Amino acid sequence: MRGLKVVTIGGGSSYTPELIEGFIKRYDEMPIRELWLVDIPAGQEKQKIVGALAKRMVQKAGVPMEIHLTLDRREALPGADFVTTQMRIGLLDARAKDERIPLKYGVIGQETNGPGGLFKGLRTIPVIMEICRDMEELCPDAWLINFTNPAGMVTEAVLRYSRMQKVVGLCNVPIGMKMGVAELLGVDQHRVHIDFAGLNHMVFGLNVYVDGKKATDTLLDKLSSGESGITMQNIVDLGWEKDFIKALGILPCPYHRYYYQTETMLKHELEAAEKEGTRAEVVQRVEEELFELYKDPHLDHKPAQLELRGGAYYSDAACSLIHxxxxxxxxxxxxxxxxxxxIAGIPHDSAVEVNCLITRDGPVPLAVGELPVAVRGLVQQIKSFERLAAEAAVTGDYHKALLAMTINPLVPSDKIAKQILDEMLEAHKEHLPQFFKASS
Structure with a gap:
């Protein structure tokens, strides 16, 4: 086997050691001869720290994987077999604005939901489209494995507005849900299977199985008894109203709290922002600690503290998919x-998050038919939001962005939508040239 070439854009990310660990673990079946870590000048210091750690990890493992660092993705892309993206346009400072500005208007400020999710998409999609154009030219046969948030909206944009067809969006939420279910049921996670269907950060577990036997009712009984709400590092566990869970009859994901528990989540966000800062500001402190660890010349493995990051297991999902x-x-x-x-009721050409059979020709989505009527409308509304947001990101159309903001269920009115949109456009002006060119 000639081995593989993988390019990771956003290679200076704190998640990268998990990616390296996953590639090392699978090396015998998936020999990666070259791994290129690409970043931008603002991320160069972190890239160097992570790159040095990656080289120590590879040396310790004794695998012949070459680690290359560059600030020029066009240098890295030629001949790539897989390209992974894990970027944050505007870095964590931009995320902090996404979280704080909506709170001023009594609206949830969150990285991938509501106004924050819209603006992360508006900043990210144009850059992803540039990467797609470079890939079309330099590595047209490569797979794009995207775990840059908002992953569903990004995947939607790539499918609609680029020639790239070999694209897959990834999320760690289903992994976290599966691990939470296994813990709640007291079984090894490899014995658990969940029928996932919906959208990114809007996915449901339609059925839960243990050793092939349906265990949905047992799980929902445990959820409704208040034993655990199944959540992740970046979302507070408020539990669920037991009668609601019984009535719903399927497993919600942690992000559904923003839609089913909006008032309580908003209150928590306001209190947390006052006491300890927004999630972005908390993550900045976590990352500072991580990179101090990464600097240690004796560290040659992924530190356990990485799991405190909200996106733990993203990279393992990427490794499993590539493998x-x-x-x-x-x-x-x-x-x-x-x-x-x-998924019936969602356009054939739209991006969805669903169980797929993974083949050498890519993922083949497994049909689930109609979603339960209780959740169908919410999923369709969020899909409409994603489509309008993707169009706005590509075109720089102010009115499409306003429409996307207004129809998002977390935004209470058209007036507030416009106020938030205008303030956030100005706050992120540096990273949204498409809007300011269109209006000049």
Whole structure:
């Protein structure tokens, strides 16, 4: 086997050691001869720290994987087999604005939901489209594995506005849900299977199985008894109203709290922002500690503290997906892909998050039919929001952005939508040239 070339854009991310660990663990079946870590000048210091740690990890493992660092993605891309993206346009300072500005208007400020999710998409999608154009030219046969948030909206944009068809969006939420279910049921996670369907950060577990036997009712009984709400590092566990969970009959994801517990989540965010800062500001402190650890010349493994980051296990999901495509493993993984009729009521050409059979030709979505009527409308509303947001990001159309903001269920009125939109456009002006060119 000639081995693989993988390019990671956003290579200076704190998640990268997990990616390296995953590639090392799978090296015998998935030999990566070159791994290129690409970043921008503002991220160069972190890139150097992470790159040095990556080289120590590879040396310790004794695998012949070359680690390359560059600030020029066009230098890295030629001949790539897989390109992974893990970027944050505007860095954590931009995320802090996404979180704080909506709170001023009594609206949830969150990285991928509501106004914050809209603006992360508006900043990110144009850059992803540039990467796609470079890939079309320099590595047209490569797979784009995107775990840059908002992953569903980004995947939607790539499918609609680029020629790239070999694109998959990834999220760590289904992994976290599966681990939470296994813990709640007291079984090893490998015995658990969940039928996932919906959208990114809007996914549901339609059925839960243990050893192939349906365990949905048992799980919902435990959830409704208040034993755990199943959550993740960046979302407070408020539990669930027991009768609501029983009535819903399926497993919600942690992000559904923003829609089903809006008032309480907003109150928590306001209090947390006052006491300890927004999530972005908390993450900045976590990252400072991580990079201090990464600097240690004796560190040659992924530190356990990385799991305190909200996106823990993203990179492991990427490694599993790349491994399954490369080896034609034909296992089942929940990923973001073109719907192709898997979920009825969602356009065939839209991105959905659903269980897929992973083959050498890519993920094949597994049909689930209609979503339960209780959740169908919310999923469709968020899909409409994502489509308008993606169009606004690509075109710089102010009115499309306003429409997307207004129809988002976390935004209470058109007036507030316009106020938030205008303030956030100005706050992020540096990273949104498409809007200011269009209006000049």
């Amino acid at each position: 399954s495509i490369y080896t034609d493993k034909r296992d089942v993984q929940p990923v973001n892909v073109r719907n192709n009729g898997a």
